[in-house]
Amino acid sequence: MPALAFGPDFIIESNVIAEFVADLFPNARLRPEGHSAEAALKAAKMRFFTEVWQSKVQALIFAPFFGPGDDEAPSKIVKALGADIVPLLKEYDGPYVLGKEFSMADVLGHSFVLRLFAYAKAGLYGKELYGQLQDIKKVKEWHDAIASRESTKEIWDETEVVDGMKQMLKNKK
Amino acid sequence: MSPKHKRTSASPLGLVSAVVILASLAVYFVADNTILASRLLQIRHHLSRQFNTMTATKVSPPRSIQLYSNKRYAPSVSDIDCRCPFAARARLALAEANAEYDEVEIDLAHKPDWFLKLNPVCQLFYSC
Numbered sequence: 001m002p003a004l005a006f007g008p009d010f011i012i013e014s015n016v017i018a019e020f021v022a023d024l025f026p027n028a029r030l031r032p033e034g035h036s037a038e039a040a041l042k043a044a045k046m047r048f049f050t051e052v053w054q055s056k057v058q059a060l061i062f063a064p065f066f067g068p069g070d071d072e073a074p075s076k077i078v079k080a081l082g083a084d085i086v087p088l089l090k091e092y093d094g095p096y097v098l099g100k101e102f103s104m105a106d107v108l109g110h111s112f113v114l115r116l117f118a119y120a121k122a123g124l125y126g127k128e129l130y131g132q133l134q135d136i137k138k139v140k141e142w143h144d145a146i147a148s149r150e151s152t153k154e155i156w157d158e159t160e161v162v163d164g165m166k167q168m169l170k171n172k173k
Numbered sequence: 174m175s176p177k178h179k180r181t182s183a184s185p186l187g188l189v190s191a192v193v194i195l196a197s198l199a200v201y202f203v204a205d206n207t208i209l210a211s212r213l214l215q216i217r218h219h220l221s222r223q224f225n226t227m228t229a230t231k232v233s234p235p236r237s238i239q240l241y242s243n244k245r246y247a248p249s250v251s252d253i254d255c256r257c258p259f260a261a262r263a264r265l266a267l268a269e270a271n272a273e274y275d276e277v278e279i280d281l282a283h284k285p286d287w288f289l290k291l292n293p294v295c296q297l298f299y300s301c
Contacts, residue, residue, distance in 0.1 A: 002260035003288065007236030014259035017240075018266040024234060025270030107269065111261035151268035155261060 015050075018107050030104045042098050046105040049088050049097045053109045056084045061116045064125060065169065074125040077116070078132050081139050089138040095145030102149070110146045114156060117143050122162045124169070231273035238274035240264065241288065 004011045004020065011020050022030040032042035060077045063070040070076075092099030096106050120130040134140055146152055242260030267274055279288055 002240060002242035002257065002263050004263060005237075005239040005241065006234070009236075014262040017263040021263065021266035021270055021272065025232065025272055027232070028266070028270035030266065030269060102269070104266075107265050108262055110265055111258035115258055151265055154268045155264045 015108060018104065022104055022107075030102075030107060032098065032101070032103070042101075042103075045088075045091060046097060046103050049105040050108050052084050052088060053105075053112070056080045057116075058112050061112050061119070065165065074129040074132075077125075077129065078136070081133075081136050086136060086138045089142055095141045097142070106142075106146055110152065113139070113143050114147060114152070114158070115161060117147075118158045118162050119165060122166070124162075124165060230271075232271050233273050238267070238272065239277050240267065240274055241277045241279050243279050 002012075002014055002017060004017045006020075006024075011017050022028065032039040032046070057077065057080050060070075060073050060080060063073040063076075089097065092101075094100035096102050097109075098105065117130075117133060119125060120133055123130070133143075147156070240260070240263055242263070243257055264276075279285070
């Protein structure tokens, strides 16, 4: 869990830190702008997406790697993405959760969807999942849009993350 | 009458010269416009580059920001993937904001006391 020092003050919990950054730098436009009904609705959609993503998918991504391991995880991931995530990503026209607008929902989900695709590509979930992910078009589109952002390129190192997980799995054996 | 007020009479030769001069001016004007247009484009490119460079400059927050996380793999910790997906959220928000901040790595195997006090539930994967 990260901690952020802001002068003498400390903020903990990654979601809280990210929200704090969005408040501190409104120019980053990580939330729908203005006080219109449309903006309020988008904010609600954005938060609901995060709820669903974190409760239905996030834990499954690491499920095969921790503790006793869950062999069913890859099929559960495919099912959850299709049933819970795709309908939400279809609500707006564009690759992100709010369509063409990049928002907090993308920030909060990005590190997990990037790892899902990276681990799948490296075959850490077995042979099938990566191919199956390519067929879940909306999710693939979301992943690709996030992966190609300049900000993502600044902070994301796929090789390092995949090698780290491989090393961890090797040590576990 | 002083010479400077003397009028020259129009002659066929003068008329031809005038037409030639006007035509040259027209050609020059069109050519010059093309040059002007390409110069404007150059200026626009230059300005947009300048603008991009300007926006690439980091934004200073009102107080200094340090992000404490474990960015790299720590060999001392064998059972967790140390490239923390949680810290990445904070990092991406800061990158989107183009914010100036320092990143301080925490060794998960030797968490400093102040960090544990901040976060009493800090352990294993969830401490990432």
